[in-house]
Amino acid sequence: xxxNKKDPVLVVLQMTGAYDALNTFIPYSDPHYMDHRxxxxxxxxxxxxxxxxxxxxxxxxxxxxxxxQGKVAVLQGIxxxxxxxxxxxSLDIWHTAxxxxxxxxxxxxxxxxxxxxxxxxxxxxxxxxxxxxxALAASGVxxxxxxxxxxxxxxxxxxxxDDRSEALDIFARMYAPMIGTGPVSDYLSQTGLDAxxxxxxxxxxxxxxxxxxEYGGSPLAQWIKNIAQVHLADFGTRIFYTGVxxxxxxxxxxxxxxxxxxxxxxxxxxxxFHEDLKEHNANEEVVILLFTEFGRRVVDNGSGTDHGxxxxxxxxxxxxxxxxxxxxxxxxxEKLDSGDLHWNNDFRRTYASILEQWMGLDxxxxxxxxxxxxxLIR
Amino acid sequence: MANNDVxxxxxxxxxxxxxxxYHELEARASKGYEAMVEELLNPTEESHGMDLDLGERYxxxxxxxxxxxxxxIAFRMVxxxxxxxxxxxxxxxxxxxxxxxxxxxQVTENAQMDMxxxxxxxxxxxxxxxxxxxxxxxxxxxxCLSHKESINENYGRELLELFSLGVGMDGKFNxxxxxxxxxxxxxxxxxxxxxxxxxxxxxYSSQFVYNPHDHDNGEKTFLGETGNFNGEDIIDxxxxxxxxxxxxxxxxxNYFVADEAQVPSWMDTPPRDPETIKxxxxxxxxxxxxxxxxxxxxxxxxxxxxxxxARMKGPIDTVIGTLRLVGDWTTPKPGFEAIFEEMKHMGxxxxxxxxxxxxHTGKEWIDGGTLLRRINFxxxxxxxxxxxxxxSIVEKLAAEGPTMSPxxxxxxxxxxxxxxxxxxxxxQELLEHARKSGDxxxxxxxxxxxxxxxxQLIVATKExxxx
Numbered sequence: 001x002x003x004n005k006k007d008p009v010l011v012v013l014q015m016t017g018a019y020d021a022l023n024t025f026i027p028y029s030d031p032h033y034m035d036h037r038x039x040x041x042x043x044x045x046x047x048x049x050x051x052x053x054x055x056x057x058x059x060x061x062x063x064x065x066x067x068x069q070g071k072v073a074v075l076q077g078i079x080x081x082x083x084x085x086x087x088x089x090s091l092d093i094w095h096t097a098x099x100x101x102x103x104x105x106x107x108x109x110x111x112x113x114x115x116x117x118x119x120x121x122x123x124x125x126x127x128x129x130x131x132x133x134x135a136l137a138a139s140g141v142x143x144x145x146x147x148x149x150x151x152x153x154x155x156x157x158x159x160x161x162d163d164r165s166e167a168l169d170i171f172a173r174m175y176a177p178m179i180g181t182g183p184v185s186d187y188l189s190q191t192g193l194d195a196x197x198x199x200x201x202x203x204x205x206x207x208x209x210x211x212x213x214e215y216g217g218s219p220l221a222q223w224i225k226n227i228a229q230v231h232l233a234d235f236g237t238r239i240f241y242t243g244v245x246x247x248x249x250x251x252x253x254x255x256x257x258x259x260x261x262x263x264x265x266x267x268x269x270x271x272x273f274h275e276d277l278k279e280h281n282a283n284e285e286v287v288i289l290l291f292t293e294f295g296r297r298v299v300d301n302g303s304g305t306d307h308g309x310x311x312x313x314x315x316x317x318x319x320x321x322x323x324x325x326x327x328x329x330x331x332x333x334e335k336l337d338s339g340d341l342h343w344n345n346d347f348r349r350t351y352a353s354i355l356e357q358w359m360g361l362d363x364x365x366x367x368x369x370x371x372x373x374x375x376l377i378r
Numbered sequence: 379m380a381n382n383d384v385x386x387x388x389x390x391x392x393x394x395x396x397x398x399x400y401h402e403l404e405a406r407a408s409k410g411y412e413a414m415v416e417e418l419l420n421p422t423e424e425s426h427g428m429d430l431d432l433g434e435r436y437x438x439x440x441x442x443x444x445x446x447x448x449x450x451i452a453f454r455m456v457x458x459x460x461x462x463x464x465x466x467x468x469x470x471x472x473x474x475x476x477x478x479x480x481x482x483x484q485v486t487e488n489a490q491m492d493m494x495x496x497x498x499x500x501x502x503x504x505x506x507x508x509x510x511x512x513x514x515x516x517x518x519x520x521x522c523l524s525h526k527e528s529i530n531e532n533y534g535r536e537l538l539e540l541f542s543l544g545v546g547m548d549g550k551f552n553x554x555x556x557x558x559x560x561x562x563x564x565x566x567x568x569x570x571x572x573x574x575x576x577x578x579x580x581x582y583s584s585q586f587v588y589n590p591h592d593h594d595n596g597e598k599t600f601l602g603e604t605g606n607f608n609g610e611d612i613i614d615x616x617x618x619x620x621x622x623x624x625x626x627x628x629x630x631x632n633y634f635v636a637d638e639a640q641v642p643s644w645m646d647t648p649p650r651d652p653e654t655i656k657x658x659x660x661x662x663x664x665x666x667x668x669x670x671x672x673x674x675x676x677x678x679x680x681x682x683x684x685x686x687x688a689r690m691k692g693p694i695d696t697v698i699g700t701l702r703l704v705g706d707w708t709t710p711k712p713g714f715e716a717i718f719e720e721m722k723h724m725g726x727x728x729x730x731x732x733x734x735x736x737x738h739t740g741k742e743w744i745d746g747g748t749l750l751r752r753i754n755f756x757x758x759x760x761x762x763x764x765x766x767x768x769x770s771i772v773e774k775l776a777a778e779g780p781t782m783s784p785x786x787x788x789x790x791x792x793x794x795x796x797x798x799x800x801x802x803x804x805x806q807e808l809l810e811h812a813r814k815s816g817d818x819x820x821x822x823x824x825x826x827x828x829x830x831x832x833x834q835l836i837v838a839t840k841e842x843x844x845x
Binding site (some may be wrong): 071072086087088089102118133137143144145146147152153154156159161163166167170171173174175176178181184185187188189191192194195198199222246266272 | 420477480637642690713723725730732733735737739740744745746747748749750751752753757758761801803804807808811827831834835839842843
């Protein structure tokens with residue numbers, strides 16, 4: 001570890017729609033696997049085996065390569081109590097780290113508050129995608145949320161550079177807080193000015209960036225490229241968040257056709273990101289958490305797989321201690337939970353490990369309890 | 379037409395509808411305020427004024443409502459003359475929530491929207507009965523999984539907590555955990571035929587079925603009353619509770635008058651305007667739980683008329699309102715997906731409330747990302763002088779004389795957007811900008827551009843976030 005190493009950075013990749021854990025990290029030698037998956041399966045000889053039991057989907061070769069270099073932690077059997085098979089409720093649970101009740105603040109929102117309690121940097125966290133995930137929401141916390149970095153800002157559609165620049169000055173003055181207008185108006189002022197300032201800083205990132213890496217054309221690959229651009233621009237961002245569009249991995253039908261394409265795109269984007277960071281000598285500074293909201297039904301439906309529970313998540317990066325964590329849930333029919341995998345690895349153990357070992361934060365107040373950690377970080 | 383009358387009509391149409399262009403405001407105002415309230419309260423199948431037939435031929439999915447239901451709903455919001463009918467449908471769908479993300483059956487969800495359109499301004503008791511039998515709801519809250527031998531409390535709980543009584547009122551709980559269980563018992567046997575997820579065989583509609591063999595016929599005690607209750611009896615008991623009157627009144631107030639505290643805090647946070655809430659509660663009981671009567675009292679009250687710009691627009695208000703203002707989507711055309719993307723980016727999707735709690739409102743709509751998205755969406759539209767609604771603003775301003783002063787430009791734009799009111803600080807900024815160009819000749823090619831830029835600045839203000 002070098003002495004000028006920067007503050008550790010977390011990148012969260014949300015694979016919305018619920019990828020099929022059984023065909024992502026595959027228990028290929030378990031005789032029950034093919035019994036449960038007569039149609040929607042990966043032939044054992046195609047699996048990128050990591051040992052004599054489990055292995056990666058063939059389209060995840062770039063991730064498998066990083067696994068072989070000890071840079072990928074596989075969090076098997078991950079889930080939460082009383083599995084919920086609704087996409088939105090399940091995502092909500094992952095976002096708030098609270099399976100029992102509805103709460104409004106996200107685990108990363110609270111982490112941002114701890115990382116930057118005096119709100120010194122409006123870019124402590126940056127989200128790329130549509131709308132702000134609840135994971136990043138917390139009262140008093142500003143998060144820059146960017147759909148398209150090349151076109152991010154206030155009144156970006158206004159014609160004429162001079163007119164727009166004048167309009168932004170007017171905007172700044174109109175959003176200046178005024179005494180006695182009340183908390184809501186103050187909040188709007190703060191949000192407007194932070195967004196204006198954040199956009200101003202962020203718009204410089206692509207200008208200073210150069211790289212020999214060429215990312216793919218999918219929205220996710222472009223957002224991951226944006227993350228590299230912003231990280232390499234040194235704005236002090238500690239948390240990046242992005243993901244695929246809602247429903248992307250929701251493979252109820254045609255899974256054999258769609259899943260390879262999806263994992264190919266995602267794996268290549270992650271490998272490109274890693275190459276890019278390496279080229280800029282920044283590969284030690286960033287770890288990735290890749291997760292999805294739940295697992296899918298163990299038995300296929302003849303074309304795809306329905307909603308289930310018990311999943312797999314991944315931590316990826318040079319600073320990650322690679323290997324297998326948690327247990328692969330049993331596929332024996334009598335050990336299933338109403339036809340689904342039995343989770344055995346509370347997702348908050350992973351959150352706690354990241355918060356404490358990587359971000360250097362106290363996990364208990366953020367997660368509301370203490371969870372046994374994995375030894376995940378070098 | 380007196381300016382005050384048009385300003386009041388602009389207020390009514392922002393709240394009881396999705397806003398309107400100036401000429402429509404003038405036309406509606408000319409009928410008189412109270413008469414217009416009555417017109418809005420009493421929509422008919424003939425008065426919506428839409429060419430839905432054309433829509434069906436264009437969006438062929440509309441024939442069976444298998445897909446494109448959000449498009450259909452948005453099309454109605456943009457084009458129906460019966461604006462309140464569509465606004466009420468959205469109101470109820472934000473309270474009696476179901477979500478396509480779980481149901482994944484637009485044919486069933488469309489049937490629910492139809493029901494809300496039909497019953498949304500009638501008796502609240504009827505509405506609760508209808509929603510309890512609504513297939514999308516029965517599936518969404520798992521009542522089809524509730525059996526006499528093993529109850530599923532989901533519907534029983536949300537019916538009390540989120541659809542009628544609310545958790546508590548004036549610091550006291552409105553019901554107990556036992557009431558939840560007894561309520562759930564009374565609704566056993568209320569189920570559906572044809573389970574909803576159509577995968578992998580495709581989607582088909584489902585029907586409500588009452589299965590007497592799966593109904594728990596035992597004695598139940600609910601909110602202090604004892605009997606062999608079925609679901610209808612539970613609803614009879616619910617609707618006569620003062621807490622239900624309070625709950626519905628606060629929701630109407632929050633939606634139509636001014637941003638209230640978020641619903642989960644209502645037990646301990648008193649209403650913002652107790653007098654108006656009391657007036658609505660009284661009307662609820664006087665009219666036998668009639669929503670139309672409550673709305674009539676509300677819209678004709680001074681409390682409503684005097685509370686302009688006290689409610690943050692939601693993303694659907696914003697997007698639909700903008701389309702109506704500029705005159706886009708008056709006929710079907712491709713590209714609605716992009717419009718839905720905008721709503722989604724701003725934080726609200728038609729047919730998809732984030733949870734059974736519905737959408738949080740007020741300032742919770744706004745964060746850095748949603749704010750920019752909102753401002754840029756509106757600004758891109760009002761700055762495009764090719765839109766008929768914007769052309770009409772330009773023409774109206776040009777018709778005022780050969781030259782236009784900076785004051786005339788600022789105040790004219792504010793007026794034609796619907797009599798918007800801004801703070802002195804904002805007004806000064808807009809005026810200073812206008813003064814840089816001095817008096818404008820209104821017959822030049824540059825004039826529409828100047829108007830467009832002024833409109834863009836106005837829609838970027840904090841004030842414009844409100845309706």
